[in-house]
Amino acid sequence: MMNIGVLALQGAVREHVRALEAPDVQVTVVKKVEQLNELDGLVFPGGESTTMRRLINLYGFYEPLKQFAAEGKPVFGTCAGAILMAKEIAGQAEPHLSVMDMTVERNAFGRQRESFEAYLPMKNVGEDIEAVFIRAPIIRSVGENVTVLAEYDGSIVAAQQGPFVACSFHPELTDDDRFHQYFVEVVRQSLKEPVAQ
Amino acid sequence: MEKRTGTDRVKRGMAEMQKGGVIMDVINAEQAKIAEEAGAVAVMALERVPSDIRAAGGVARMADPTIVEEVRDAVSIPVMAKARIGHIVEARLLEALGVDYIDESEVLTPADEVFHLNKSEYTVPFVCGAKDLGEATRRIGEGASMLRTKGEPGTGNIVEAVRHQRLIQAQVRKVLSMSDDELMTEAKNLGAPFHVLQDIRETGRLPVVNFAAGGIATPADAALMMHLGSDGVFVGSGIFKSDNPAKFGRAIVEATTHYDDFKLIAELSKDLGTAMKGIEISTLEPKDRMQDRGW
Numbered sequence: 163m164m165n166i167g168v169l170a171l172q173g174a175v176r177e178h179v180r181a182l183e184a185p186d187v188q189v190t191v192v193k194k195v196e197q198l199n200e201l202d203g204l205v206f207p208g209g210e211s212t213t214m215r216r217l218i219n220l221y222g223f224y225e226p227l228k229q230f231a232a233e234g235k236p237v238f239g240t241c242a243g244a245i246l247m248a249k250e251i252a253g254q255a256e257p258h259l260s261v262m263d264m265t266v267e268r269n270a271f272g273r274q275r276e277s278f279e280a281y282l283p284m285k286n287v288g289e290d291i292e293a294v295f296i297r298a299p300i301i302r303s304v305g306e307n308v309t310v311l312a313e314y315d316g317s318i319v320a321a322q323q324g325p326f327v328a329c330s331f332h333p334e335l336t337d338d339d340r341f342h343q344y345f346v347e348v349v350r351q352s353l354k355e356p357v358a359q
Numbered sequence: 360m361e362k363r364t365g366t367d368r369v370k371r372g373m374a375e376m377q378k379g380g381v382i383m384d385v386i387n388a389e390q391a392k393i394a395e396e397a398g399a400v401a402v403m404a405l406e407r408v409p410s411d412i413r414a415a416g417g418v419a420r421m422a423d424p425t426i427v428e429e430v431r432d433a434v435s436i437p438v439m440a441k442a443r444i445g446h447i448v449e450a451r452l453l454e455a456l457g458v459d460y461i462d463e464s465e466v467l468t469p470a471d472e473v474f475h476l477n478k479s480e481y482t483v484p485f486v487c488g489a490k491d492l493g494e495a496t497r498r499i500g501e502g503a504s505m506l507r508t509k510g511e512p513g514t515g516n517i518v519e520a521v522r523h524q525r526l527i528q529a530q531v532r533k534v535l536s537m538s539d540d541e542l543m544t545e546a547k548n549l550g551a552p553f554h555v556l557q558d559i560r561e562t563g564r565l566p567v568v569n570f571a572a573g574g575i576a577t578p579a580d581a582a583l584m585m586h587l588g589s590d591g592v593f594v595g596s597g598i599f600k601s602d603n604p605a606k607f608g609r610a611i612v613e614a615t616t617h618y619d620d621f622k623l624i625a626e627l628s629k630d631l632g633t634a635m636k637g638i639e640i641s642t643l644e645p646k647d648r649m650q651d652r653g654w
Contacts, residue, residue: 171616172379172400174372193617208376209400210436216398217616242376268435274373274459275482278364296373297437297459335372 167192167201171217173209177334181342195226203236203349206243208332215258231261236325238345244328262326263305270300284312292338293331370484374505374568381612384408384595388433397608401437404430409466409513410596419467421449444653445471454483462486465652466512478502490523492530493549500552509650510573515637517580520573524587576634578614585618602632
């Protein structure tokens with residue numbers, strides 16, 4: 163049985179818990195640092211990245227989360243979660259957790275009225291993946307060890323670097339669980355042979 | 360790759376991302392920055408906070424667009440703004456200004472005493488207040504993508520928000536336990552759109568996020584509303600009417616996140632200075648009860 167956590171400081175937690183469901187997966191709602199020790203993988207949900215970062219600092223999650231990623235344990239970030247993972251944030255002096263070699267730009271598609279949904283083909287995941295973009299970031303560039311999983315209109319919207327997966331949309335808001343199950347598979351594989359960074 | 364804007368998923372999803380968070384009323388860029396720094400998930404741009412609207416009397420309208428723009432440009436978190444109930448043009452104007460959510464709000468003087476906005480027509484999502492499940496589902500039927508309790512705004516008195524949240528939760532539970540042949544009668548009794556009740560019964564919950572609002576004055580109030588099943592809280596007059604808004608705002612945010620950690624809430628409730636004064640509900644004249652605006 164794998165144990166995958168969803169960081170529950172703020173944001174859409176319940177939706178991720180549902181989307182991760184699989185016979186061999188136990189999902190943990192993570193509110194305290196100690197819970198990280200029991201996890202095989204972790205999801206950073208959508209929400210407000212500035213708010214989440216404040217709460218990460220406040221509750222001493224900052225170093226433990228960096229450590230979790232440094233051990234090569236799988237992490238999946240959607241929207242605000244991807245912003246938390248990026249090594250660089252356009253127009254911002256400091257990144258947050260800096261676990262994945264990519265530059266993101268916040269609210270890059272515009273404000274809420276420009277938010278949209280679309281179907282995307284995703285490398286390794288499938289065709290016509292339902293993607294809901296809400297005040298979404300864009301992945302402006304990625305490092306050489308990063309695989310682009312999906313693009314929308316010429317912009318990168320999903321990527322993977324070994325055990326780390328990030329996307330600028332919200333697969334958790336749809337009934338299409340293929341991307342989550344792809345991450346579950348990443349966790350499953352990591353338990354067989356720990357992925358080197 | 361066809362792109363669809365303003366769908367239910369996009370509009371409701373935006374509110375889903377705010378869950379577990381605090382939305383704070385602000386009247387200028389400086390307050391907006393303090394709110395963002397304190398950990399607010401969004402700010403509500405207003406000309407006056409509800410307690411000042413109460414004190415000033417007269418007609419309360421949408422904020423001056425200058426204030427909305429000033430707040431919008433000061434922060435990176437979402438910006439909401441209030442339009443009068445039924446005021447189509449105020450709502451369209453706020454949509455044009457690029458606000459991220461519109462509150463069709465009883466805090467302002469209603470522009471229409473009969474018809475609420477047909478919110479499905481807009482690309483921008485709406486939040487609306489409700490006192491019970493009938494009102495909540497009527498707003499959803501009109502296209503609201505988020506709900507909040509009405510409470511009694513600007514009083515610093517939590518009792519009405521508690522009443523509304525308890526009632527809505529109890530009525531949802533009742534719907535969940537009903538058989539098919541009972542549901543239509545319940546729809547009639549509540550004045551609720553039948554299809555929204557069906558939706559609730561199928562999914563086991565309200566189809567949109569439901570926040571608490573109206574009278575939250577302390578961190579303990581915020582935590583109480585989370586205990587009662589709110590998805591998050593709106594704090595209006597409470598923060599910037601307190602002695603130390605930055606500290607007060609942080610305390611409310613933390614109490615909302617960790618609403619079941621009582622030791623923590625006790626700690627962060629210390630030395631916050633005086634909370635807003637507050638009004639006993641029974642002393643309000645019927646005409647001053649904002650919750651009775653709209654239907």
